Amino acid sequence: MQHKLIYILLTLASVIAYGQVNLSMDADKSEYGNKDVVNLTILLELNGSDLEQQTRFQLPDLSKFNIIGSGSVTNTVIDPATNTLITQKISRIALEPKKKGKIKIGSVLVTVNNKIYKTEPFDVTIKEFVEKKPLAVNTSGEVYLNMEIEDREVYQDQPTIAVLKVYSRNMDNLRKVKNIRLPEQDNINVHAINFNKSEIDPSGTGNMASQVLAMFLVFPNEAGYIEVPAVSASLSSYSNKNKILSNKIKLNVKKLPEGAPDCFKNAVGNFKVSVYNASKEKAEAKKPLNVVVKVSGEGNLPDMELPKIAASPDYEIFAPKITTKVSPGSTGMKGEILANYVVIPNKSGAISIKTEQFAFFDPENKEYIDLGQKTLAVNAFSHDQILEARSTVEKVNEYTNNLLETVNTPVLKTTSFKVKEKSKFHWNILLTNIAILLGLFIAYLLFKTWQKKRTLVRETASPKPLGSVAETEKEIRELLKTDINDYFGYLENLKDNGEYEKFFDTLEELDQEVRNQYFQSTPGEFKTFLEKHKGSSIAEEYSSLQQKIQMEKYSPVKSNEALEELLKTIVNLYSQISK
Structure with missing residues (x-):
């Protein structure tokens, strides 16, 4: 009886050792600070060929x-000591915490051979947490406007930059957000910098795309x-039009x-501040002058x-008349404003035209600067x-003009013969026209020369013989062939710069180009083609x-x-395929 009991115990131990399931979940650490990502690792290990997840x-x-991210990988090996099949499935999950404090992470469940296995729950501590800027409430429930102002402490009449996302x-x-209306209020002045939409950022606040x-x-x-x-802005669609507001x-x-x-x-x-006389004529008493304050x-x-x-x-x-020429700058609106005054001197002689005293506050140096009068x-x-x-010539011209203005015959309109003051010959216009004519003449000569050469080439060219279908297909393939070495260098740069998303997009483009060389549209067809050739x-x-x-x-x-090893495999394989 005792021997039978020992035999039964040994049999049960071998069965347990043969079919064992291990399931665990761990975090990379127990305490996290500001902007840290919580990485969870889930491990399922099946020891035995008869175990099925x-x-x-x-x-x-x-x-x-x-x-914010997840991925998994499955590995299968055979233990040489016990000749047992071991299957490992590893899953990684990257999490972004929403609040600080102690957060409990529950159990992971999985069913293997009609039996449910689970992991032990554990706690993680979020010590510091910076809340995202709240998004404004809107009527659509799907689109949110957010106004961001970094510098919220400024002097009176000093600008601050606002960004609308x-x-x-x-x-x-x-793409449906239109008709943006900037805020209006008596105690603020708002000036637009631009309404140029940026590239869409797919990883915005709360896993939402932003722009x-x-x-x-x-x-x-x-x-x-x-x-x-x-x-405010409008959200247009085919069915309706909603109004959305920012914070x-x-x-x-x-x-x-x-x-x-x-x-x-x-x-x-x-x-x-500067002041100058914009009139070209001599100043005359009782006649208007154009004086500009800039x-x-x-x-x-x-x-x-x-x-x-x-x-x-005096x-x-x-x-x-005010003329404004301004554009947005780094510390405000920059440019110039011209105030064009009409000034009439009341007497002849020396006259001083003065501006009012002017002072401004420099926020960078935090001081007042008095420019005085100009x-x-x-x-x-x-x-x-x-x-x-x-x-004498000017007097004759004035007399002639007065005569032609006052005396007008019914046969000839004499006012058209008025002598214009200070008219002169423009040599710049003449030289420009001569240069244009010379350029057109040279272009005509070059065109005739090219036309003659083209006629000679047509006459001497011999007809190219048509090849077979195979030769034609080979020629087309050579035309479609891409220099994959350019892709290899570009992939190396993307890997070194950490641009992983673009790295894998370029890999797909490389694979498409190589498949196009052999007229294969899908990876499955290309694999069949590789087996044959x-x-x-x-x-x-x-x-x-x-x-x-x-x-x-x-x-x-x-x-x-891992990416370095992957790139080596890619270079080796695609170099063999494209030979």
Whole structure:
């Protein structure tokens, strides 16, 4: 009886050793800091050829994480000591935590031979966590606008840059956002930088694709806490049209420092002021002059109060015509603003046309700069002095013009014969026309020469004999043949730079090019072609390589050494195929 019991125990031990299942799940560490990724590794080991995995891994509740990547690989080996088949399946999951604190990760379940196995639950601790910027509520539920302002503490009338982004899980929705309306409010001035859409970023906040829609400058014109209103846009589709809104942002607008000059108004930035006479004629008393006050620089240029021409009994001033030539800069709107005044001197002689005093605040150096007054010295002549200063030819021209203007015959319109003052011959126009004619003449000669050579080539060329179908197919294949060495060098650069997504896209392009050389559309057809023309070993290597590429492509953690080994295999195999 005792021998029978020992025999039974030994039999059970051999069965247990023969058919053993090991299932485990571990994290790469137990504590995580800011921006760390939680990497989970699930291992299933089957010792025995009669064990069959009947279900996939049933993951625990991971709602407190964002799944940012996953991948799996299966290895099969035979233990030489026991002659037992060992199958290992390894899965990796990369998680992004949504909040800090201690988070419990539950059990993974799997069914093998009608029996359920599970792992032990464990805790991970998230010590630090930076929440993503909240996205604005919208009416569509699928597309979100988000306004971002990095510098939220500025001086009054100092600009800050705002960026408008759109987020959606469906990339097609990003193309439907139109009619962007920038915020409007009395205590801010808004100027657009551009409405150029950026490239779509597929890995935005919360695994949503994102795209930059617009950039603009916000100039707060009063101190205190100011709320920038939401940016609105329309989401157009075939069925309806929804309005979506971005989030609102509060700015802390600091007061300008004390000690501002009396002439300071609201100019913030860095500016220069100049005044000049835009009239080409001599200044004459009681006749209008065009005087321009020019303000140039960078800051709140379109919104600031410009220096005016100061009043004086020596001249009369009329309201100016403002011309603005500005564009967005790095610290505000840059360019120039021209105020074109009409000034009429009230007397002859020396006259000083002065501007008002002008000062601005430089936020970079945190100081006020007083530019003072700018002066334009004008020597106004009387009407008699203007007449005396004219030459004999100018007097004759004026007399002739007056006669032709006042006396007009019914037969001939004499006003068309008026003599234009200061007319001259433009040598630049003449030389330009001569150069154009010479260029056209040279082009005509070159064209005739090329036409003659082409006629001679046609006459001497002998007809090319038509080859067989095989020769024609070989010739087409040579034309389609791609220099795969260029692909090898490009793949090496992508691997070294860590551009893994582009690396695998280029691999697919290389495989397509090589298959096109042999007129094969799919990898399965190409494998059959390789078996017939290159041998079964090459075909098996090709099939094995495609599996390795897919495993590395979807692996959550990319190893530079693994990609180096993969690239060597690719170079060796495709070099043999393209011989």
